[in-house]
Amino acid sequence: MIHAKQLIQRVVLIVLPALLFAASARADMAANTDPTPSLYQRLCQLNPYWSDETPDFTVIANVGDLDDEVSLIQSHFALVIQRLKSADVEHLSESQREQRIDKIQRLHDYMTNGMFPKNTFVAGRRPVFIDPWGTHCAVGHLIATSGHQELANLINHQHRLDVLADIKTEGLVEWQIASGLTMNELALIQPHYAFRLFSQTIKYPSEIESLILGDSAAVMQALKTGKLTVESRCGGKTLLHFAAAGGDLELVKHLIEQGADLNAVSTLGCDETAIAKGGKHADFEVRWDAPTLVTKGRYSTLLGPVYKTVVGSFVADVLQDLYGGIDGKNALEYATATPRSPKNRVPLYRAGRVGYGLGDSANELLESLTQGRADVAQWLQQQGLK
Template sequence: MNTPITPWLKLAIPFVLPALLAAVSLHATEPFETRKPTRELQTQLLEVNPNWSERMPDQSALASLRSVDDEVALIQTHFRLVLDQLMAANVDDLTESQSEERARNIERLREYTLAGVFPQNVFVAGRRPVFIDPWGTHCAVGHLIATSGHPQLARLIDREHRLDVLGRIETDGLTEWQLASGLRVQELALIQPHYEFRNNSQTIQYPTEVESLILGDSAEILEALKSGKLTVNNRCGGKTLLHFAAASGDLELVKHLVDLGADLHAVSTRGCDESEIAKGGRYKRFEVRWNASTEVTPGKRYADGGRVYETVQGSFVADVLQDFFGGMVGKNALHYATAEPRMAKLGHSKHLYYSNGFQHRIGNRDASTNPLDSLKEGRAAVATWLQEQGLSEGGLE
């Protein structure tokens, strides 16, 4: 039996139905690739700071943005959206001095965003705030506090509440700073990002002989040369044995390789290119192989960084070799003996705890000693000897 249409519904249909059809049509014609990244970006923003749940920008503000895989770009996107809200906020209730300081803090945050240098969460899995990381990099709120003339307050907050959200920080002096800053508590809470755990995001594996050399033991290389398993002309990840020996600061091995006929002229080739690196996805596993290109495959999010990254010396030498970037092109042994390490893309290496005079306890290690001293002395000795043989970074003179 058909249900009769009530009179009021008959009157409403001519007005309601076109509106419903227009709404459905608008959503249906919106490209999926436009809508999907917006939803993904919203999820990413909520991971960076849960306070976005109450302050999420509308669709029009996010329409031109895309979800991002790079952590730095994601944090910068977060800050740019925060800056938009700070600039649009009604601040009629602020005093003149508060308004002036607010403007200065907004400019400080803008410069901080552009610089793109953010703290590293090497403490806990998942995402957590990090007020100041072990290398002295301040979070955004810590940066605003320190650069507005209160670096001691920033350090005190870090000692008492390094991994806490702003609402749990009770350090004396913070409330007074906030009142003078021109920024509301809710705004500061929105500024404060949660940083992704990035200590073990890439894994690299070398042949055992090379790994031992990077870690400071040349015995396996010498045995492989003696047995004929290796020759001085073998390459690994585009580098010769002489390159590895120079990077590791092993002068005796460098001399031995030259005596065996190693080519002082030899320069490195790339182990793999960006297209190969991209095959690994966000979390990568690198296998650096003898006489073949480096193989890159998907890795585990929190997998171990690899045997060479378990020690301070190993991480320094591995960062000099740059195999996480596919290696280097056209570099000779002198370059490897003198090159500064290039930090892996996803996380800080252990050797940075000892860089630039900063010493930090790792496990039970005596923080008063620097395990890089002997390595750097060895590398300097290698560089001097290579120069005495007439080698320059541009080749033999």
């Protein structure tokens, strides 16, 4: 009969070497394949399911700076996609396999696009199914883009900040089964987003501010006095670009009559490096014939005068100066571009989309702006612009 002391000694002799070997193997993996010592820990913070997984870091061996939140999330998705592609799917039906392939491709496209929800709700990291700007999380995106936007909206209403395991919305299980993905795989996909408190304010020259708000009188006067020319640029854009974005056909025609270059394309007002200098609370000054100036400011709930009206916020978001502007866009593209909302505010023109509702007058202004932009686009196309 084996005494207790002898039994303990035997267990130690058997188990301890195994534990040491496992620890050594994990250390070797971290040293040899993990390009950033803290990457695994950050992945576990991004999604706790990684704590039970061993990521294949060779998948992201060539990824650059992972200190950036977007790059970290993209790396997470790259690792997830690799696991999804290598999983055994023999038990799935043909339909489920087809749907699974489709969802993996959609996830890849979502990863590449790099537009992820913003956690402005709670401190730390939490899932955000759909943020106030309408940006879906990865799982929400897969649901919505497969023809089930109503289901995504319902989940967001009932479980916006919940992990997938806690989501009990009717219809989710049925969608999951048809998708060819398991609940555990969907849970691994779902990131937890870091809390971000930041603000931006933007200031334009008075002539451009008035033009964005729908009044071209100041620009016309500046052209008449010679203060401005048809070639003047503000934030990398010509007056023709601003007029097209705002749907001002009369001004567009006047500028062309005065010799404006129909084919002129925009340049960046500033790049990401300049924007980064503004920090969490950045002040943007869009200037005539000079780069946009970005400086550190104080937290503010106000974006600037152009964002006080429905029309102004729409046109400003088409111009995208809070992102440094857009490179290589012509007037027709400004007349047809989709607005990109700022990082820290749900714009007025999207208020109805998130449940606050727009008044009749605001809707009429938006309809008028939309029609004006369409008229400008049609006229520019008639002039041969593509």
